[in-house]
Amino acid sequence: MSGQRKNPQARDRTIGAQLKALRQEQTTLNLEAAARAIGWSTATLSRIENGKRHITSEDVAMVLTTYGVPMAQREELIESARTGVQAGWWSRPLPGVLPDVGTLASYEASARAITDWSFSFIPGLLQTERYAAGLMSEDGAEPLEVTMRWRARLQxxxxxxxxDYTAFLHESALQQPFGGVDALREQLSHLVQASTRGLGVRIVRGRVPHRLLLHPWLLLDFPDAPPVLNVELNGSSVFLHDDEVRSYDNMRSMLDGMALSSAESRSMIGQLRERL
Structure with a gap:
């Protein structure tokens, strides 16, 4: 394959799905035969078709030529691959910011809906600067790294x-004073404002099933591709695809049934803020 290896982004999922459809609809090649004709391993083509590997416009051209796709259709898809590469700030990563953050940002920019779940802290998409800085500092980040990571988070x-965004937060997440009590009060005010603006902020109270305690996660739904799940780990994250996402979709339905309504959640957050 040509070019330097990059992390897959949202456009790779869309292009991969299109290439898979072309192989199945316009050729008689199965996955193994197609990979052999292109000169790739079966695993490489499988990962490309499923959006798990970055593909360049040159690679797209080679695949389409192998499949005998008509020139007009070929040029349209090649141009889509070429123009999608520099789609956002994540194509120029900030120093100190993990590459996975850029991958996540590219997915978020293409998503139709995002669902967050967190048991112990406010998710990044809803954080304020002082709260985020306190959280990152407690994790051992140096001041410059905190600044760069916050800049990426703000983007x-x-x-x-x-x-369409919904955050399910356990009530425990509302009580952790990262950055100090004033920072937490400001963060709770921000959550109330976000809810008032129409963002989904819903609180889960009391005991929850064990599988909801394992890690925070973010589920992304797309208009033209299967969902992707981002699991946040200590100092890194992983992306899950296809069948791996199904159990988290079930957990989302579970949270929807357990959580307070947006209005009830907004009232509870306001009361907690007043008690600080």
Whole structure:
């Protein structure tokens, strides 16, 4: 394959799905035969078709030529691959910010809906600067790293007015004073304002099933591709696809049934803020 290896982004999922459809609809090649004709391993083509590997416009051209796709259709898809590469700030990563953050941002920018779940802290898409800085500092981040990571987080938050967003938060997450009590009070005010603006902020109270305690996660739904799940780990994250996402979709339905309504949640957050 040509070019330097990059992390897959949202456009790779869309292009991969299109290439898979072309192989199945316009050729008689199965996955193994197609990979052999292109000169790739079966695993490589499978990962490309499922959006798990970055593909360049040159690679797209080679696949389409192998499949005998008509020139007009070929040029349209190649141009889509070429223009999608520099789609956002994540194509120029900030120093100190993990590459996975750029991958996540590209997914968020293409998503139709995003669902967050967190048991112990406010998710990044809803964080304020002082709260986020306190959280990152407690994790051992140096001041410059905190600044760069916050800048990336602020860029990610710009998608919120354009998508259907819901955050399910356990009540424990509302009581952790990262950055101090004043920072937490400011953060709770921000949650109330976000809810008033129409973002989904819903609180889960009391005991929850064990599987909801394992890790925070973010589920992304797309208009033209299967959902993707981002699982946040200590200092890194992983992306899950296809069948791996199904159990989290079930957990989302569970949370929807357990959580307070947006209005009830907004009232509870306001009361907690007043008690600080």
């Amino acid at each position: 990610r938050q710009r998608v919120l007015p354009t998508i």
